[in-house]
Amino acid sequence: MGHEDPDGDCLGSQLALSSFLKRQGKRCHLISHGPFRRPEIMEWAVEFTDKLPRPEWLDEGSTALVLLDCSSLERTGLDLTPYSSFPLIVIDHHASGEGGGNYRYLDTLSPSTTLLIQDIIEAFPGEMSEEEAEYIFFGFCTDTDYFRHLENIHDGVFLKIHRLMKRGISPTDFHRRIYAGQSLTSRKHLGKILNRTESHFDGRVLFTWENRSDFTEYDESQRDSNTLYKQLQSVKGALVVILAKESREGELSVSFRSSCDINVGELARSYGGGGHPKASGCTYGGSIDEFREEILGKFVDILANR
Numbered sequence: 001m002g003h004e005d006p007d008g009d010c011l012g013s014q015l016a017l018s019s020f021l022k023r024q025g026k027r028c029h030l031i032s033h034g035p036f037r038r039p040e041i042m043e044w045a046v047e048f049t050d051k052l053p054r055p056e057w058l059d060e061g062s063t064a065l066v067l068l069d070c071s072s073l074e075r076t077g078l079d080l081t082p083y084s085s086f087p088l089i090v091i092d093h094h095a096s097g098e099g100g101g102n103y104r105y106l107d108t109l110s111p112s113t114t115l116l117i118q119d120i121i122e123a124f125p126g127e128m129s130e131e132e133a134e135y136i137f138f139g140f141c142t143d144t145d146y147f148r149h150l151e152n153i154h155d156g157v158f159l160k161i162h163r164l165m166k167r168g169i170s171p172t173d174f175h176r177r178i179y180a181g182q183s184l185t186s187r188k189h190l191g192k193i194l195n196r197t198e199s200h201f202d203g204r205v206l207f208t209w210e211n212r213s214d215f216t217e218y219d220e221s222q223r224d225s226n227t228l229y230k231q232l233q234s235v236k237g238a239l240v241v242i243l244a245k246e247s248r249e250g251e252l253s254v255s256f257r258s259s260c261d262i263n264v265g266e267l268a269r270s271y272g273g274g275g276h277p278k279a280s281g282c283t284y285g286g287s288i289d290e291f292r293e294e295i296l297g298k299f300v301d302i303l304a305n306r
């Protein structure tokens with residue numbers, strides 16, 4: 001299982017690991033709360049269920065829960081209290097891990113959880129299947145926005161990618177699978193959100209928002225926030241991009257992107273959210289106007305301390 005509202009890395013990790021475990025003669029249940037709203041992962045939805053097998057059907061001595069691409073059971077959006085007697089294995093690359101789990105494989109320097117699954121598969125004899133290589137590469141591409149979020153410390157990643165390509169991966173096919181297939185309406189929606197972006201603190205903080213009426217006009221499932229961040233982060237002088245989306249009346253789903261040393265992971269955690277230093281998110285109870293006032297107030301201090 002992985003976090004709710006899954007992305008390609010979360011599902012790719014689950015699919016690659018379960019394929020590997022099946023090759024080892026294990027049985028797997030792929031659990032996800034969904035929703036499967038990102039266009040590039042929709043075709044995988046059929047592989048997953050949010051119905052957990054009843055605990056009494058499972059053999060306590062040989063069953064484990066495996067949590068991928070997040071470190072806390074709350075992030076699954078599922079009630080797992082009936083399973084608290086089973087061992088928990090956590091495999092994750094997020095920095096916000098609360099340290100849960102009886103067995104942990106955490107590496108915050110890994111650009112994706114799928115690359116950690118690759119480590120596990122490669123630690124065993126036998127060759128990874130082409131299908132596993134595809135899931136791993138897919139998760140890597142979605143989490144790095146196709147090689148965009150890699151630093152010098154990630155040099156070892158290219159050796160891993162090299163081994164995936166030996167299994168028959170075509171990078172250009174994957175690029176098409178991840179980025180093509182968008183509707184014209186979704187591009188117009190992006191235009192609207194870009195158009196209303198506010199510039200604060202001499203352009204160092206860009207703030208934009210989406211409310212419920214946007215989603216009566218445009219299909220919410222087609223929104224593509226990565227492209228939005230990419231456009232806004234390309235603005236000269238922009239350090240932080242903030243998107244506040246009204247997920248329902250009086251509740252916002254907020255995303256932060258940082259292009260500098262401002263740690264937006266910490267910022268999101270101050271609201272009970274999580275993520276990486278450069279990309280994070282949280283929920284906020286209140287209106288867009290209330291949130292704007294509060295967060296810009298915080299940036300007065302954050303920018304003064306730089």
Ligand SMILES: [Mn+2]
Pocket residue numbers: 009010069093112113143
């Ligand atoms: Mn991930």
